[in-house]
Amino acid sequence: MALLQISEPGQTTAPHQHRLAVGIDLGTTNSLVATVRSGDAQTLPDEQGHHLLPSVVRYAETGIEVGEAAVEHAVIDPSNTIVSVKRLMGRAAGDLKSLAESSPYLFSTSESAVPKIHTRSGDVSAVEVSAEILKTLKARAVATLGDDLVGAVITVPAYFDDAQRQATKDAARLAGLNVLRLLNEPTAAAVAYGLDTGQEGIIAIYDLGGGTFDISILRLKQGVFEVLATGGDSALGGDDFDHTIAEWILEQSGSKKVPSASLVRLLKREARSAKEQLAHVDEVNIKVETGDFFWQGSLSRSQMRTLIEPLIKKTIMACRRSLRDADVTTEDVLEVVMVGGSTRTLAVREMVGDFFQREPLVSIDPDKVVAVGAALQADVLAGNKPDDEMLLLDVIPLSLGIETMGGLAEKIIYRNTPIPVAKAQDFTTYKDGQTAMAVHVVQGERELVDDCRSLARFDLRGFPSHVAGAVRIRVTYQVDADGLLTVSAREENSGIEASVDVKPSYGLTDSEIETMLRDSMDHASDDMHSRMLREQQVEAERVVEALDAALKKDGDELLSDEERNNIAQARVQLLEAKAGDDAESIKAAIKTLESACADYVARRMNSNIRNAMQGHSINEYAGKDQE
């Protein structure tokens, strides 16, 4: 996916040069961008010195406003101001019904499977709204660091399903960001606290943000993170505290009228302010006055605790479940890390502390900790720390399955399986002459397909016509390191690759994204052309550099003279193509070079594993000597 690589031609990628990469926390309520400078990870402020960018986008008459400007207008222009858009990511129209009733947006009934919000600037999807937030953060990074950003690590809640992760990646693509990796938010927090160095044991990450709750149980051993279990609630957070307090105010006021959208927002703002003050004081005075609504009164810390306790209890329940999934008890937990602005609420800290029977870690700003961790990981992935041992091993948060007879879901890849992971499954035809088959992929733990999340439907077509049962189709489900699923299929007897038409149930199709990309280009097609060319040239450079470094290291050892000549030839052809101005022929030359190198690369990867295995046996003996 080099479609929108941001690197400029002529940029050197010598290993010693520091490559700029950022970590982005794309939050429900606030978003942040951070980077590592002089070995130190810091969040980047805007021109006014604000580090937190409210995740609010307003489609105003004069253009698109993101952040504070949009927040200021939220009360007067609610239907064109999108808040908490993260909740809509990867969601289907059906999922949004309950949300639509309580939100001021008009969802338009569109042809696309993706729900769109009607604004004065037209219908927009959650992916497009999120892309606006990412563009703003990218601009902030470019303004501070310069234009040669190699990419970004973007964080997502640990249990985001495939559709939600894909939507996040799509938003980054629209914003022109190269995604180095999608990283789970709790894992990022553990990295920020440097828990990967020294300490070994079980760590619980309690992340209560504005709109999502995540609990992750990590095991740290020898500098390697393993996610043992994840759990949470994608629709629970500090916003719900605000909502509960706002409802309490409304109840206290005795008002019988259905509150307007703008009154609801005002009440929530007051509720939020009261909640924040109660982290420092025992009681707070509240006064709400607008139009024909008036209420004045006070709220004590213990009153608030009573109001929000049921919500906190829900998070504790999820904690218990995750501990059970991880097969550990509270006594096994070494540290509890608090993440997310809502962990400033004292009742949360107390109840979490009580449950885990230890003081949670709160020393890093809970709003910034995820972005900081993402920046540290981005720095490693960009290649700035080649000797770093840090490796994040991740698991798939929800089981993947397919629909079988009777609407049952058959699990193919179980949750908490380490990723990347691939699973193959054999199908056979049940009718004579059958040449196609429909597959429905779902995600979730429940037995009935209807209770799981529909991810994709595809038709396998074009396999040979035979009697029932004679055709064997092997379908391979591959989940990559970002937790994203791809599917391939082949007919085993003939070796024919059956075509797979993936129709994402809730996601945007590739062509929809292409259209959005084209629409968002301010430039004429000439610019598009030169952009494609530049991208291919940069890619060519990268490929040649990587090859030269590899050849220097082990080319003599792993290649015959003939193979070496073939590679050298393809290399020269690529350099010639690169000097020209045809993006397509550069692309083709890259492909040719890569296939000339295929065996060589495979051999290198093979010796890589061999070395790893041998290295281990030496360690093993050393370990035994010490014991």
Place this chain on the structure above:
Amino acid sequence: MITDILTSNFFELFNVPVAYEVDLEKIQQRHRDLQKAVHPDKFVNASDLEKRISMQQTSLINEAFNTLQQPVARAIYLLKLKNVDLNLENETTMDMDFLMGQMEMREALSNVSSKDDPLFELEQFSRQIKDTMKNMMKSFSDSYENEKLDDAKEWIRKMQFMQKAKQEVDELSAKIEDELF
């Protein structure tokens, strides 16, 4: 393209003897070491081909890791290495006493919510399943070592029953705990 080392069997890949009894600690250690060498995070800036191989290698290592770690999956894999056809779904003959025992247990489980201390009862079930499973694993291992592969197959089917029962007990415990809280 998958390199030859990955076509070797899972036990060799993890450098442990081909046997049912395995050193789990050693397997976990090896899993981490292999991941450090092949994980896609180490190939973010590499060519697409390297990225793809890295993903395939890591996927395979993860599959091997899962297989070796889980008692039933490991047993099935061992028989596969012996070319034993494990068409488990199609076999209907089964030890009647065992099946009766299973049915009794299911019935007891369905009544557990009405007991005074259901969590305690479930704890008992859990322990019982764990013990039974341990014995079955031992029996499988013996059958396998003595080349009694039909017996070994039978033990796998019984272990699958116990695994399902364990899953049900866990789910029930989770449900009851959540209700009590």
